[in-house]
Amino acid sequence: MARLALGLGGLLLAATAVAHDFRVGxxxxxxxxxxxSPAGAANGxxxxxxxxxxxxxxxxxxxASTSVAQRIELHEMRMDGEVMxxxxxxGIDLPPGQEVxxxxxxxxxxxxxxxxxxxxVGDRFEMTLRFEKAGEYKVPVEVQQPRAHHHGH
Structure with a gap:
């Protein structure tokens, strides 16, 4: 029985470790x-x-804020003719019933x-998100190699 409980506890811990969705309100x-980020890069x-x-x-x-950078800026990318x-x-609007x-x-x-x-790759840090109505919420961030080509900073 103790072995079963330990096994189930381990499964629960493993499931929690891979969860990537977080709810705040x-x-x-x-x-x-x-x-x-490239070696010597000032930004990420x-x-x-x-x-x-x-x-x-x-x-x-x-x-948002984090301890790994001096500050975080919210950025938007748009095409201006042929130039990104x-x-x-x-801020970024979060309309009801939609995903951004x-x-x-x-x-x-x-x-x-x-x-x-x-x-x-493999580094981890916390980032605190600040919402107008939902308040502040900390999320864990993992550094991962992107699947698609990165636009570069």
């Missing part, structure tokens, strides 16, 4: 991750597969400004 934060990039607002009231992502432009935005992607290669991402050290 009506918001579901899906798979926070960052990509490796972090992403979320998305944020789903399962509620009936809009919310807004206002910003990136700019800091004051902050994935690598998509419209939005987190710019980690003035890293303490370059990010390497």
């Amino acid at each position: 009506d918001l579901v934060i899906d798979h926070p991750y960052a990509v490796p 990039v972090a992403y979320l597969r998305g944020i789903r607002n399962r509620g009936t009231v809009p919310d807004r992502l206002l910003g 432009r990136m700019r800091e935005v004051p 992607s902050l994935r690598h290669g998509q419209r939005y991402h987190f710019m980690l400004v003035k890293l303490d050290k370059p990010l390497a």
